[in-house]
Amino acid sequence: MKKIIYALAISAFALGCKTSQSTISEKEPVLATLDLVNVKDDKVMVTVDPGKINTETIIFYIPKMVPGTYSTSNYGAYAEDLKAYDHKGNELPVTVYDENSWGISNATRLDKVTYWMNDTFDVSGEGGIYSMAGTNINEGKNFLLNLHGFVGYFNDLTEEPYQLEIIRANDLYAGSAFDLAQSSEIKPGVTKDIFRASRYFAVTDNPIMYAAPDTVSFKVDQMDVLLHVYSPTKKFNAQDFKPGMEKMITAQKDFLGEIDDTNKYAILLYLSATPGDGDAAKFGALEHHTSTVVVMPEEMEKESLDESLKDIVSHEFFHILTPLGVHSKEVHYFDYNDPQMSRHLWLYEGVTEYFANLFQVKQKLISNQDFYDRIQEKIAVSQRFDDSMSFTEMSRNILEDEYKDSYYNVYQKGALIGMALDIRLRELSNGEMGLLDLMKQLTTMYGKDKPFEDEELFPVITELTYPEIGEFLNTYVSGTTPIPYDQFFTRVGLEMRQGQVAVDYFLKDPSTPFITVNENGEIVLRDDVELSTFFEELDLMGGDVIKSVNGKTYNVQNVYDLIGDAAKWSVGDAIEFVVERGGEELKIEGKVVEPMSTGKRLVEIMNPNGEQMELRHSWLKS
Numbered sequence: 001m002k003k004i005i006y007a008l009a010i011s012a013f014a015l016g017c018k019t020s021q022s023t024i025s026e027k028e029p030v031l032a033t034l035d036l037v038n039v040k041d042d043k044v045m046v047t048v049d050p051g052k053i054n055t056e057t058i059i060f061y062i063p064k065m066v067p068g069t070y071s072t073s074n075y076g077a078y079a080e081d082l083k084a085y086d087h088k089g090n091e092l093p094v095t096v097y098d099e100n101s102w103g104i105s106n107a108t109r110l111d112k113v114t115y116w117m118n119d120t121f122d123v124s125g126e127g128g129i130y131s132m133a134g135t136n137i138n139e140g141k142n143f144l145l146n147l148h149g150f151v152g153y154f155n156d157l158t159e160e161p162y163q164l165e166i167i168r169a170n171d172l173y174a175g176s177a178f179d180l181a182q183s184s185e186i187k188p189g190v191t192k193d194i195f196r197a198s199r200y201f202a203v204t205d206n207p208i209m210y211a212a213p214d215t216v217s218f219k220v221d222q223m224d225v226l227l228h229v230y231s232p233t234k235k236f237n238a239q240d241f242k243p244g245m246e247k248m249i250t251a252q253k254d255f256l257g258e259i260d261d262t263n264k265y266a267i268l269l270y271l272s273a274t275p276g277d278g279d280a281a282k283f284g285a286l287e288h289h290t291s292t293v294v295v296m297p298e299e300m301e302k303e304s305l306d307e308s309l310k311d312i313v314s315h316e317f318f319h320i321l322t323p324l325g326v327h328s329k330e331v332h333y334f335d336y337n338d339p340q341m342s343r344h345l346w347l348y349e350g351v352t353e354y355f356a357n358l359f360q361v362k363q364k365l366i367s368n369q370d371f372y373d374r375i376q377e378k379i380a381v382s383q384r385f386d387d388s389m390s391f392t393e394m395s396r397n398i399l400e401d402e403y404k405d406s407y408y409n410v411y412q413k414g415a416l417i418g419m420a421l422d423i424r425l426r427e428l429s430n431g432e433m434g435l436l437d438l439m440k441q442l443t444t445m446y447g448k449d450k451p452f453e454d455e456e457l458f459p460v461i462t463e464l465t466y467p468e469i470g471e472f473l474n475t476y477v478s479g480t481t482p483i484p485y486d487q488f489f490t491r492v493g494l495e496m497r498q499g500q501v502a503v504d505y506f507l508k509d510p511s512t513p514f515i516t517v518n519e520n521g522e523i524v525l526r527d528d529v530e531l532s533t534f535f536e537e538l539d540l541m542g543g544d545v546i547k548s549v550n551g552k553t554y555n556v557q558n559v560y561d562l563i564g565d566a567a568k569w570s571v572g573d574a575i576e577f578v579v580e581r582g583g584e585e586l587k588i589e590g591k592v593v594e595p596m597s598t599g600k601r602l603v604e605i606m607n608p609n610g611e612q613m614e615l616r617h618s619w620l621k622s
Contacts (some may be wrong), residue, residue: 031048032047032162032163034165036168039139042139046151048112050112053110058107061101062075063075063148064099067323070341073128074127077100078117078118079116079117080118082114082115086106113152122279131283131295132146132293134280140169142270145209147208148204158201161198161199162198164194164197164203165194166192166208169190170191176268177264178208180194206288207293214229214237221253223253226264229269230271241269248310248313252317255355255436259321265291266291267291271297272296286316287316289448299564300564315352318355318356322439322442323342326439341395345391346391350391350415350418353418354417357374371620372601375416377509381511382413382416389406391414417476420485421469421473424488425437425438425469428468434618438461458474493604494602494603496600498599501601505532505566508532517559521557523554527542534595535595540577544579544580547578547579550576571594572591577589
């Protein structure tokens with residue numbers, strides 16, 4: 001999962017997250033039905049028929065947590081009026097165990113379970129659920145079906161085949177990588193879509209977004225890619241994003257080579273019109289074997305949205321390597337209501353994030369320096385966390401209070417672990433082997449249907465590579481020793497050099513904003529940070545209260561508008577600030593200049609030797 005995090009505090013401002021269908025068993029499937037036509041009070045009726053039951057009691061579950069989120073969601077809390085019926089339509093006794101589980105007595109007589117399911121987007125705070133793992137019910141317009149938020153399961157039946165039947169209006173289109181087995185009109189204006197899955201995981205692994213048709217498709221090698229977009233105000237359409245997505249996925253396929261055999265991939269993009277006001281407010285994406293759900297704000301400009309999608313979707317696509325392709329038993333046999341965490345988030349999320357950046361420089365989508373800047377930013381953010389924490393211990397206990405706040409570091413230090421491991425592999429192999437080569441070997445050894453034992457991964461990697469790699473993993477991943485980045489940078493001819501560096505308009509680095517807020521919720525230029533050339537040229541000063549910019553008023557309530565609007569500025573544009581200084585209101589006019597600040601920047605050394613040049617070329621170009 002890749003999530004975009006926005007946070008503002010008094011002293012810091014930072015702008016920071018499945019398998020193809022196998023042959024379906026001939027055994028009678030569990031039948032799940034969603035009625036998207038007869039919506040009641042913004043809720044959908046769900047019916048689940050388990051088939052013949054041979055035990056007197058059975059437990060029905062709705063997931064507490066789902067793969068890829070690493071946080072508790074409690075989707076069962078959104079179910080209402082859950083009832084069990086026998087074949088004659090009589091109710092059976094139901095005992096509520098907790099938010100996500102119900103016991104059913106006389107289960108040999110059970111015909112079906114029914115319940116009304118609410119969505120998460122219009123719940124205050126979305127119940128803590130990440131929007132990309134959430135659900136939306138907007139009758140007649142949009143149904144975002146992350147199916148783990150609708151369809152439940154019975155104990156001991158998760159490995160049985162499922163048949164999903166969705167009743168919907170004729171004018172709504174299903175965007176999904178889920179293979180549609182059958183679709184037929186059951187009455188005027190109403191159609192039933194039927195999907196078949198090999199097991200419960202394959203249901204939750206195939207999200208569907210129903211909306212008016214707004215879809216484009218393209219082919220990359222032998223893979224069909226579907227882009228399905230929902231833009232509530234029609235600001236965007238799928239065609240707007242096709243060029244960028246096609247270019248990016250083509251580059252990813254070139255980077256991966258033969259390792260990827262995915263033949264169909266779907267990108268479901270939901271754009272939130274009123275974030276936090278009855279609509280999705282947490283942005284990012286959630287991976288699946290053959291698709292990803294992306295949620296972003298509709299208010300973004302196309303250029304910024306294109307750039308964000310490139311980073312987010314590329315991360316999710318690379319999850320086909322891990323954990324979707326290479327994973328432990330904890331992931332493969334995921335327990336939705338009593339999850340056991342793997343030790344290897346550094347692999348599942350960290351290496352994925354590393355590849356999402358590395359492929360861009362290898363495929364010439366970004367420059368070497370752009371890549372170095374991203375690495376430097378990840379180091380800066382990661383050092384806000386405990387750098388001596390064992391990554392495997394953190395991963396295994398990520399749901400515990402002591403560790404859960406460290407999850408964001410998976411995308412920072414986790415990616416840096418991947419970088420350092422890649423450099424070390426190339427150094428030991430004289431440039432012949434890198435981290436992607438190791439992933440290819442692990443994919444051949446395991447693959448999507450053969451999970452590994454959690455504790456066996458490091459010895460296996462050591463056996464496939466070098467003893468020094470085992471030492472690296474035990475020292476920097478399971479151990480508590482911080483990674484000596486400078487040593488790795490020296491090997492590839494890089495150094496941290498002092499000088500003038502380009503910065504964002506309102507952010508010096510990921511942990512050092514130029515602005516803060518005062519007790520009145522006003523935006524203030526900090527007086528304890530050296531301001532950039534942008535502010536200096538305008539004669540703005542630390543302590544100035546920013547009232548408006550170019551006629552638009554800003555405060556803590558719309559500070560993200562300020563950041564978004566600044567992204568549209570170009571050098572040379574006229575600009576007007578109204579600030580309060582010493583109790584006096586001042587109008588300050590000038591031109592936008594490129595913001596520069598004194599600091600250190602990761603750059604290539606002036607005169608690298610031959611070994612450094614060769615290793616850097618192997619790392620970034622071969």
